[in-house]
Amino acid sequence: MHGVVGVMTALWMAAAGNEGEVATSATVPRLEPRRTFVGVTVPLLDRNGFSVEGEREVDEHFSVNLGLRVAFDLETWNGLLGDSDEAFLRVGIEPGARFYMTGSALNGMWVGPRLEVAHGWWELKGGGYPVGSLEKAWSVGGAVLTGYSLRLGRGFTVQASLGLGLTYERGTVSEPTMLTSGGEWLELRTPFDEWSVGPRGQLAVGWTF
Template sequence: MSGLLGVMTALVMTAIPPGGGAPEEPVPGDGWEGRTYVGVAVPLAADGFALEAEQERDDGFSVTLGLRVGFNLGKWIPVFEDGAPDSLRVGIEPGARFYLKGPVLEGLWVGPRLEVVHAWRTQAVWQVGGAVLSGYSFRFGDGFTVQAALGLGALYRPPIPGFSLWTVRVAPRAQLSLGWSL
């Protein structure tokens, strides 16, 4: 019993900060104080939408993460027919942005992103690729943010029997994103 009491006392003593329980001042550089952006991105081509997040990591540098859901609108709206037989795609898009002009979330940027997609056609397949984007972020008032991006990407996908012999598809990327930065 005295051993248990000793262990409990030691745990309580280590949990109480020095100075009689007063909280310690944070150490400069001991934590992140940058801004975060959360929004919905809509590609300027028939490719679904994405939930995106961007987090400032350093002055002029941020990391991004997008969760994209895509579908072939050509099945329902002939104007969007692109010949791709994919009916549903779900993907993740991690990336980085380097701000060339202006602070993070308020200026001109360029950056790469990785694209990993799980597509369902007649069978489920994985697709992987990447893109390089350039864009501009506009922050208004209390944090409403608009981001526009243009770029070029490539996506490797398994051959489609009877449709395509190419396994790498290079295509432009363009999107408009609306959300809030905190």
């Protein structure tokens, strides 16, 4: 009788231990490394330029990203292409977030908002005066994009997206004006601000690790 009681007690203690292990494994999630994407992005529906973009997985279906954009006209590089009458340069920062509707973060279809902040310079040369028109402007806006991220072998990743954005731009246009009396040049500065709505599109290639 004592032997039976001992066996039953041992089985009960073993079962209780197994239940504790199951509960512990169920409450403690398995830790996995979060993936990061780094690549180069080319705009499809904007002026010439590119951006360096990084994306970080937060959980299985959510990520945050940050882009550093430089946009320019080829005429900006006057030293390489010879004399030019026009130059354009814009630099900006674009943070955003992405919600993955299919697949997992950094590998599937997603939708998400993006903030766009930039500073631009535009210069037109002409006539005897060295600068015919010079524009400086700040812009701030946002866009909603939907796209697809495809992770291939060895972490090589391709991303494509389309969307719509709203931008507010504020700045000044400086133009030279010659006084008829003394023949001197003065700079006429005209402030401006405007809203614009336009499409967005980009293609990115890089690596996920």
